[in-house]
Amino acid sequence: MLKEKIQDALNLQINKELFSAYLYQSMSADFAAKNFDGAAGWMAKQAGEEVEHAQRIYKHIIERGGKVVLKAIDAPKTSWKSHLDAFEEAYAHEQMVTDSINKIVDLAQAEKDHATASFLQWFVDEQVEEEDQTSAIVEKLKMIKDAPGALFMFDAHLGRRE
Ligand code: FEO
Secondary structure, three states, X not given: OOOHHHHHXXXXXXXXXXXXXXXXXXXXXXXXXXXXXHHHHHHHHHHHHHHHHHHHHHHHHHHOOOXXXXXXXXXXXXXXXXXXXXXXXXXXXXXXXXXXXXXXXXXXXXXXXXXXXXXXXXXXXXXXXXXXXXXXXXXXXXXXXXXXXXXXXXXXXXXXXX
């Protein structure tokens, strides 16, 4: 049985994952409106992954005999100045998510909830990958700066994300 404190933290994390999906889908929509189909596709895939993250936590709460409580999802921004602006925000957002996951791991350990601590290890590893991915894109975009040809090619590259 899940302790209430842990259940509350996990429910809040579901909300953060769903907000992440909303944020990336909004970035996708902004890129699509500006005909940057590659980045639009990349962000749409990321949004899909975030929904899966929320579903994983949802399943864990249910499996542990807890209750999922869905809360309102904040509206994301709708416009970004550039690829760099959006990906810098995505990177900062992922760092915030990592911090949030780490805090729940700390709580699970303090409460001796080994099952939740073990479950969250997948997220700890996933966040390493997510931060690495987004920061690498930010670094490449900084190199590209305002070169339109390079940006056009990099956008197409983003669209080939598996
Ligand atoms: Fe589910 Fe991008 O953190």
